[in-house]
Amino acid sequence: MSFWRNFGFHPISHIETILDREQFTLDELLDEDELLQECKLQNQKLIEFLIKPESLSLLFEYITKEASEESDRKRKETYPFLASEILCMDITSLIDAVYKDEHYLSQLYDIVNQQEFNLGLASYISKVAINFLGRKTIETMSYIKKQDNIIEKFINHLDKSPIVDMLLKIISIEEFQGGAGTLEWLDKSNLIGGIVAKFSPTLDSEFHENASFVLSEIIELNRSFSDSPLIIKLESEETIQKLFDYILSDVPLGTSFLHGLTVIIKLLRRHKEHSDSVVTKKTPLAELAPVFKESLIHTEELKNLLTKPTESSFTTTTGLLSPPLGFHRLKVIEFFADLINSRYLCIDQKFIQQDILSACLLLHDSKLLDRIIKADEDNTNEIKQTKGIRYGYMGFLNSIAFSICEVAKSNPSLKNYLDANPKWAEFVSDSLKPVLTLESEPLGDFRMSLMMPPDDDEDQIYENDNDDYNNAYDNGGFVEGNFQNHQIVYEDDDDDESFADQQQNHHILYTNQEEEEDEDEDDDEQFEQRRPKAFITEIQVEQETTQEQGNEKSASESEGNENISTPTVLSSEENQQ
Known part of the structure; x- marks a missing residue:
């Protein structure tokens, strides 16, 4: 019972009203929306009713x-879900209460004795059985x-x-207490042999898919068991x-081929995961594991399948593929790739003898370079x-071309083979490199993060700024030292008035506006370096303003000062011009 209900802060539910009756049925409780919530709250009256044999x-x-077909929707859908x-x-x-009588478990596992059953109910049975098993x-x-x-059932x-x-829950229960x-x-129940038998091409594809899924899960679940009898x-x-x-x-190739x-x-x-790190293992063929020996026996048959398309054509969003590679031939190539990765x-010698690499569309005999260039x-x-679109496979083609170029850097024979094809060098320079350069650039405008260390050039700039500040401050010439590249020019009707006279009455300090607009926010170190300049500038402006007020009388005698126009900051180069 919850805290709120104990202290009268929660209204009495319909469940409580039903439980207070002398007679009521399970269906009446199942019709109430609050039933599951009351179960979670561990309503004692409700639980005592549910654990009765007739309720269970x-x-x-x-x-x-x-x-039955005549039953209403509640009996067909709602009650099974709630139960x-x-x-x-x-x-x-x-x-x-359930485990006091095996009859309840018998009801659950009797489903495997039935030939056909309702999959909706089977999902509820599976859910409850897995819960009890845990x-x-x-x-x-x-x-x-x-x-x-x-297990056979x-x-x-x-x-x-x-x-x-x-x-799968039964298989994984080994790890539980x-x-x-x-x-x-x-293993004694012949689990592996029974599952492998379901790869028979005479059975439906659901058998093949689920058999492959279960065996793959067994391989994953038994990673930690080196001597697992199922893996053996x-x-x-x-x-x-x-x-x-x-x-x-x-034959023809179907789901048994794919999933097997x-x-x-x-x-x-x-x-490969459990092997050592030796780059090329010199284990003799006779001493290889059965999966490798049996695979090499059938490589010739699988190689021949690569020359026989399983589909005549296939329409994609980018156009017609005729013939397409297909899932079956793709699976064969994946199989060959994992054999090589061992x-x-x-195995490498066997591949060379049977010329499997050429069958997988590689280099010499397959004319891979010419095909890439033509594509x-x-x-x-x-x-x-007009309204042309890029081929959908160009990304994969560029990836293959890039891999070939990378391998050629450490493989002289491959490099010589590439150099012998003049069109390949043209393709790399005109098509491949621009694409790779574009793909390597960050999306959007790149901004320097404050957490990133400044470049050497920036460090040099800030060091120079410090030197300028120190020299100017020590010599008493802050303005001249800090703004040595800028001069103040006034446009005035009185051209005869000297720049020195104007400067006595108007002391205006400028910073380089163009640099400030181009720069992002400074980091803490930059701010600490620049702050003294701004501070001294404010003091100097205040002092100069005081000096101006003291010289008002002398300033008023000069008539030319009334028409002084807005000053313009010019760089040293513009001033020379």
Whole structure:
């Protein structure tokens, strides 16, 4: 019960009114909007009613049994949702009541025994089952392990996302308290073999996608377990062979090929992460892990797929691709890239023997340089057309060209090959470099941050300013020392009057306005350096003003002083002119 209700600051809810009756039903409570809030507030009367066997049975019935067609919307949608929310709440007495009788768990896990079921209800079942598995790990796993062939039943429903979520929770329970030994039990239940079997091209794409997802999650979840029985089984020669059999038997290429090869790529990357830092490992081919040996056996078949487009044409926002690279050929190139990244010398030699690099559109035989140059020319001509647009792949093409130039800096043979193509040097200077220069510039107007250290030139300027100030102050000639590059000129009708006479009556100090307009705000150090000048200037102006007032009589005798016009500041160069 909340504080506000205890002290009379909260109105009595409809839930309390219902609970005060002698007779009421669970449906009446479920119809109230405040039900979930009252459960969160740990309303004792409400909880005591919910943990009754008849109430619990009805809550489980709402999420496990599909309503009849004649039922209203509340029974089909609202009640199952509310029942799942209540069962997932942190109410200790309710969870304890559920585990007093295995019948409730049987209602949840009976879903794997059904051939077809409502996916909406299955999502509620999965949500509640995962919650119980996290709160009562030992009790729940004890129940699951007692069920016959339950892992096989999970795998048979691998095309259903709610079942996949439940299976992944069971797989990850090893890391939780009370979950020790789960990986060994899953291995004995043939989890890996059952999932790999779902890559069969005869099955639907949902099986292939979810099987790839589960195996990828197993690889990620078992990073911290070096001797995980699931990883050992997945990386075994038998499993890798079966996986490649399903991949290459998927003709025409489909989802079994795509998702099966994704698992192989994940395993290749896992080996790279766990390998040492030797740049080129000289391990013999016979001593490589099964995933590498089996991959090299099938490189020739995969290479041949690169010459066979899977689609005749593909329309994009930038035009027609005919033929497009396609997802299948892109996946093959990704597979070859991860094989090369393994840094095994024997794999590099195999690639050279089979000329795989050329098949992947690289340099000599593929005429990659000529293709890049031709594509750039076509793009330039397209932009010049009326309403022409830049080709969508030009960013990738420039990235490839830049990578080639970077590698050539440390590879003499590649550099000689590039120098032998005169059009390449023209492309780099006229097209590539301008684009790279433009892309390297910051967006918008760059402003120097106050946190950045000043440049050497700026330091020199401020040092010179200090020197000017010190010299001027020491010599008693502040104005002359600080404004040596500027003179004050007056435009006046009386040209005969000397500049010295005008200066006696009018002492006006100017700063360089052009420099102030171009400069941004000064940092603290600059401000500290410039502040004494402004301070002394104010004192001097005040002193000179006092001197003017003292000489009013002599100043009034000079008639020419009345028509003095506004002074103009000229630089030393303009004064000389």
